[in-house]
Amino acid sequence: QKEVEQNSGPLSVPEGAIASLNCTYSDRGSQSFFWYRQYSGKSPELIMFIYSNGDKEDGRFTAQLNKASQYVSLLIRDSQPSDSATYLCAVKRDSNYQLIWGAGTKLIIKP
């Protein structure tokens, strides 16, 4: 079992709909959770991070964390073609510098 798992996709979502990206992790000691967006040929770009159970909203993006079930999700409302990218989930253990990366989910927003 991988430490951080994501569905590789591609996930195809119509423009204007909600895109839901999921990530599960195996280490219950994980404390910090990050979502990065990576366009083809570009570097990972931090979108959101979340430390506490519940939801965290930033514009069209909402991160949801459920530590009991060991999953973190990213919702993108009013999806736009420019949201088409690979989304990487990264998890950090408490007091540890190292990010454990998922393989990423490729998201395609269809006009």
Next chain:
Amino acid sequence: DAGVIQSPRHEVTEMGQEVTLRCKPISGHNSLFWYRQTMMRGLELLIYFNNNVPIDDSGMPEDRFSAKMPNASFSTLKIQPSEPRDSAVYFCASSQLAVTPQFFGPGTRLTVL
């Protein structure tokens, strides 16, 4: 503010040659990370520096790889001799503290022929 700066952006070299990749972290960040990304293996952490000191180099694949951070604003990753299997995108990332979010540079696409 300037982000993480990497050079060169693209490097094509022949097997056996020495390759040096460079990175300037965000000013004020004391943690620096070198990553390698390939389709097969995804993002792999090569080495982590904290306050210019290498803390964890367990991800460095072989002795052919070495990294230095002579000061807070500059780091290098060297491959000598390079091999075709080293072809990948190499990213440098920095963070203010070890536990805060990491910010990535644009990467160096290395092709070893």
